[in-house]
Amino acid sequence: MSTKEKVLSALENADGNYISGAVLAETLGISRNSVWKAVNSLREDGFKIDSLRNNGYRLADERSFVYPQRLQKYLSSRYLGKQVYCFKEIDSTNNYAKKLAHENAPHGTTVIAESQTAGKGRMGRNFNSPAGTGLYMSVILKMPLKAETAQLITSCAAVSVAQATDALCPAESKIKWVNDIFINDRKICGILTEASISFETGMLDFAVVGMGINVYSVKNAFDSQLLETASSIEDECGIVIDRSQLCAEILSCFEKNLGLLENRRFIDEYRKRSCTVGNYVMVTKGNSQRHAYAFDIDDSACLMVRYDDGSEEALNSGEARIIKL
Template sequence: MRIQDAVLDALEKNRGEYLSGEQLASSLGVSRNAVWKAIQKLEEAGHKIRAVPKRGYTLAPESDVLTVQSVSRFLDTDMPVYLQVQTEVTSTNTLLKAQAEQGAPEGTVLIAESQTAGKGRLGRHFTSPPGTGIYFSLLLRPHCTAEKSLFITTTAAVAVCEAIEQVTGLNPQIKWVNDVYLNEKKVCGILTEASVDFENGGLNWAVLGIGINIAVPEEGFPEEIRSIAGAIFDGPCPVEMRSRISAAVISRFFALYKNLGSNAFIESYRSHSFLTGRAITFSLGEETYRGVVTGISDEAHLLVRLDSGEERAFSAGEVQIHKGFANPKAE
């Protein structure tokens, strides 16, 4: 571990307390001058550090740089997690897929402060500005068939909702199949990409990408998504909130992932369903239909009672729900 990483690790673990240069040097087995140089490098990287004579160093309360250390201190999982944090990337999914092909272990997690080419479903761009969101991907090597891989996405949606509830006390919902909504606005998108082993029908690996809007960007959301995009907080991003929510999502996901094949997530998915009871319009092939969502099946299919009275179950990717579904629940 680099000296500056070790110093940051000590400061993160002792937030609110001062550590003297002598303490840090002794615990790390380095000189006080090496500690001083590490502090300088951390400040250059954006960390706000207070230095008080005869007391030492402490992270300022407002210091809020997303780092391996800031996330790790909130993790609560017995799953081995190999964290990586970068300031800016093209796409965390793209980079982690390359690592998967090179043999990176399950539990590798890549978090970015921002993305220049964030990926959404159906080839859409996912807006990923710095400082107001968290964008991360998890590498999985699941023992399941390609058909069951949908459960990775649905499990992740549950993990995001439960993590937001745990950290903030708010009540997000899941818009089938992979979006998380809060106050009628989308605050999170989820995208799973996988490599299929065609010999046995299983997966070589899966990369689960999650993007969460913690706060509204200073310049607002782009015009094309302004009507549907939202954030967990209306004001500025609270200090450490990105680290806390990142860690909570990762921890909760891996807790559910242990029982991926058992559908253990499904009751929570149902209780968080945003569309249940709502009238929707959707496309199936070239045809357009209307109906009322009646629930979610055990296989995470969308259950709909069409205007004709027919009851249907639809799988992910089979239908395209039109915008404007966020109407009051049907009676």
């Protein structure tokens, strides 16, 4: 562990209380000058560290980005998040996670970034990922799943994010089929799953589940057009939550729900949280669009729709945009 990491760990363990430079130096077996240099280096990395004469230093801001020492403080999952890579900026957490998966990274390895320059959304869209507002994370899954079961991973992740969000703030998170989390009719999270399936066995090689959650206010980070549909936990609930705690809660819920993939017991909650069912939607598949009524979600997490001609279909791909009447 580097001097900087040692100082960060000591400040984290102080739980927001001041700890003097002299105590840090003596405890860590380094000089006070080394403490000072480490604190300044941490500040350059983006950590908010208060200093007060005769009191010392403390980690000051719960908006600090996610880093391993703080994440481990909250983490209760057995596998997910036990190996973690944190970046101040990256092109895409999914891209990096896929690279790690090909290099035999273990199940549960998690990649987290403060910002993304090329965040990925569904249907080839970009995912806006500015610094200081969100939690951008990707989890590597290596589980012995058949392809048809692996298709449920995105729905399972959506339930997990909704549960974690509701556990930490006064919200009633809803799920827009198939992968978006909404609070007060505003999108606060998007999920993208990319997978490798063995053609020989029909089994999952690995999946990378990317989750982008808008945690802090985005009013000054998003343009006016995006703000018509997107928001954040802070903007909708009026509270500030610790991103490390939210990340740990998501990983815990996700690990628990992954254990329900085979028996599909999480689908009931996915169905209950749906904000798509009971609405008219515009179904987009490729270049075609059709008007339909969304009337249910089946046990494979497919959206059941009824078209204007009376025909019905179970959608397992494409997009269903809610039509506001």
